[in-house]
Amino acid sequence: MKKKKFETEAIRTQLERSKFLEHSSPIYLTSSFIFEDSEDMRASFAEEKDRNIYSRYSNPNSSEFIEKVCKMEGAEDGFAFSSGMSAVFSTFAALLNSGDHIVSARSIFGSTHSLFTQVFPKWNISHSYFKIGDLDNLEKLITPKTKIIFAESPTNPGVDILDLGALGRFSKKHKLIMIVDNCFASPYLQQPIKFGADLVIHSGTKLMDGQGRVLAGITVGKAALIDQIYRYSRITGPALSPFNAWVLSKSLETLGVRVDRHCENALKVARFLEGNKSVNWVKYPFLRSHPQYKLAKKQMKAGGCVVAFEVKGGRRAGKKFFDSISMLSLSANLGDTRSIVTHPASTTHSKLSEEERLECGITDGMVRISVGLEHAEDIINDISQALDRI
Template identity: 65%
Template sequence: MENFETGAIRTQTERTHYDEHSTPLFLTSSFVFQDAEDMRASFAGETNKNLYSRFSNPNVNEFTDKIVKMEGAEAGYSFATGMAAIFSTIAPLVESGDHILSCQSIFGSTHTLFKKYFPKWGIETTYFKAEEINEIEKYITPKTKILYAETPTNPAIEVIDLEILGKVAKKHNLILIVDNCFATPYIQKPIDFGADLVVHSATKLIDGQGRVLGGVVVGRADLVHEIFLFSRNTGPAMSPFNAWVLSKSLETLAVRVEKHCENALKVAEFLEAHPQVSLVKYPFLKSHPNYEVAKKQMKLGGNIVAFEVKGGIEAGRKFLNNVKMCSLSANLGDTRTIVTHPASTTHSKLSDEERLEVGITPGLVRCSVGLENVEDIISDLKQALEA
């Protein structure tokens, strides 16, 4: 088996007659057939030919194949966005009356799917807290179909034990779906712990430079086939251009993530020692409540650091107003360091109690540590904390 970095670089679409070294862009909506029989066989699924770029495209196939290989999966499908991937992964696998069991701390739009839209179709969701990981079986009903989690979680950086999830899913015949966006397949492989499907927002660390949107799901071939059938009819396909960009991004994923994590650990250690900070959450800090779990299932700690600024919401807002180099943005996983204050922005519509339920304290700041010189990142955070 190829090593991770080699597969990321050498998995390529078959060369054309031009013998190009780097995969070209295939900006075409459709493909042609040699004759009637070729066309019939292709539409019957008897060949691997591309039919239409809403179904498949050489650039999209190359990107998907790389993620399949990186995650140790059987098959995959790529989407226009990360949320398209999450919705289009779950929707074809559930029916009215089914039940989803999900960890409580998940991406806001995923929460909206579970609580606003899926109930319209008779699909209910129950949440478990990260600290309840050893007791989640009490929430399983005869109607439970899917066990869903993201780890590390957004934005509280909780670590969910994938080994426990895998055992529970197998015992109760549930489909285990893991959002692996914060870790990437370089840091963590949920399939090794029993996940059936793994989803990513490729917009984040996979792209790594804040350029394009994308999503992908990989896992069991039978489940991916159902997702493919649903998606080719509903149309959330990834564009060939975005796939081309993302496939090139994967060539540098390992070296980028290594540096992101190196910087993030140093930032976390700096913040933990700062008097204006009351709490720091980073998986590879020994003070993290799930440090041992993180070391078991993660190669590195990731690039996201969450920390509590003393003084509540106003202190968090003041911190954001005083950063100079770091960006204020809704994205993460960029080369540029990004800071956000969830209580006054992304989760401001929740009540204080609702925010606390998902681990968002008043002064919580989420920092996506970038690739700048780490001393410059720390210097900016330091002056903002002391302003």
């Protein structure tokens, strides 16, 4: 039988039906599972049997969610977490030891940066950053203790694109674990494992849920690495709840059609902004003016839901723009059905110094828009009237 297409796997991958022959997978709201007898219990805890024991370890709903994402990403195995940052932290914590070193792209989510600069140094884990367009100097950053190379693509919030193939070849050459945060693209638009990634991380809170309802994270990739992450997480307890896993598994059934609309709307918004007199610059991966446009077209199916731009007039003008928004939501989330505007310098990346923000391309007048599923004309009209007021 031919391999099923992405959209079909998202819908038809599900739990084995119970005796009730339900069409849609039920929710397994149970903290624990029972055993047939003492030998069954002993063998289960000894891992001689592959079965559910306790929902902190595994649950049918989280297993279904994981299986779907693994098929979407082309991964061997995975583990689901209570949030995106829980996935990031647990993945690194499980794989790193005291003295290890991380090489990471400089443009990353603010909380991930805080993890590298505030938390891991307590464990004697160090990091070095490289700039997006400076892959030629990566060799200089490698030490005998370097274990992981990490990147986001597209980046948060500047939607820059990294050459995943080049990073994959580099990581293989130096025997590093390559980890990619694929949150902005979703597995529908990009599969980093094809380019050499060993592990892929998602905040399920974003496009995977798509409706701003639940927190979730997931890491998928090579089975041997996932086993280490699973054993660490089994002890430390960051597991995804059964209810949230059920919500996300159902959400993945519509991921393709939702992301198609997100991308269609986002490209229209980006093209509108590109011609607006109140805007200095616009960045969207599938705009021809994007610095890495050709690379984005090579790696991604479409440009995603996030558009970044800079209003003329800096922070003052930015504040006026945000205060003039009428329909769009002022929030720090993204990938929602509802369009969201965010000021990274004062919200998601506010813990960075001004110098650190500028290194990532985050200026005081920068705006990040997560373009939703409303009619594109209504989204553009709201942005337009707000720009007219600055």
